[in-house]
Amino acid sequence: MFITSVELREIRLSLVHPFETSFGRTTERRIVLVRIVDREGAEGWGECTAGEGPFYCEEWTASAWATLKTFLVPIVISKEIESAADVWKLLQSVRGNRMAKAAIETACWDLEAKQLGLSLWKHLGGVRSEIPCGVSIGIQQTPDELIEKIEKELAAGYQRIKIKIKPGWDANSISEVRKRFPEIQLMADANSAYTLADVGLFRELDQFELMMIEQPLAHDDIFDHAALQKQIKTPVCLDESIRSPADAEHAIQLGACRVINVKLGRVGGHAQAKEVEQVCHENNIPVWCGGMLESGIGRAHNIAMATLAGFTLPGDVSASSRYWEQDIIDPPVTVSANGTIKAPDTPGIGFEVNKSRIDQHTVRKETIS
């Protein structure tokens, strides 16, 4: 692969419904897209999953833009690259900044799959053509509103429901939901809103038979999560804390979690995600694909990743219409009545990138060649 030009764009997309977590509320996304072009004029697309501020992790839209433009793009441009699998290593002189790295690394996988005439999911080594899907539901005003949202998602076919929790919106809302839906696959995500001092709360949550509790403690912690897991029955799932295959190995060895959520951006792209999946697979730890309120390009990459063997649990990848009036890919991502998404068979990410729609939403653009 020989990349002759890289286009960076920032697009702004309004969410159909605001999304609230323990760390804040999002109404409009600021998304950096990366388009790479090779000597033959073939293109690959990647999406940066950094948020609008440094609240989920350190990276955010503007830091990712600056890191891509100043450091990462110059590394990959105008040189012979053996394969997409080598890009992570090429970028290793830059520390951290995994979401910025993933934006360009995933674009390379899309381009390479297109060069080979293969769907991205097959090129990655995926084993299933349909992925099981769940939804992540943000913090609501009242338990009744939450229950109404859950009813709607279950009617649409989604296989599991994840609700966001924070202090003051936890045991009571979970209890109400469980009363109304005694049998559903239910889980909660705290996005690091608690400490070990809250162990009493987590013991109380054990009675609700949650599939798992996601990232209850600090975003960069593994040690305290191990202490918590020893004191509760509900499996702990780590999200924020797992940034590399080594993190996954350490967390598993310490007993800090029984499930891992894999996010392409958080671990630095497809090659790293495959390694995290591998480590988990070897240790009998199931994984699932997380979401970061992606536009269609990031969503398409998530679908491809979730076809890998270890992704046995329903993830947070859901239909475009839950996020956007109009997605930037055609066709939009849709979910079947039994809560699955079909991985497309056309080359690369397998969806048409709608350039005129992207143009409409672009607030800045820079081409480096």
Ligand code: OSB
């Ligand atoms: O922790 O999984 C998370 C969204 C933004 C930041 C962090 C998270 C999330 C979600 C939404 O849960 C998943 C999605 O629907 O894309």
Ligand code: MG
């Ligand atoms: Mg999470």
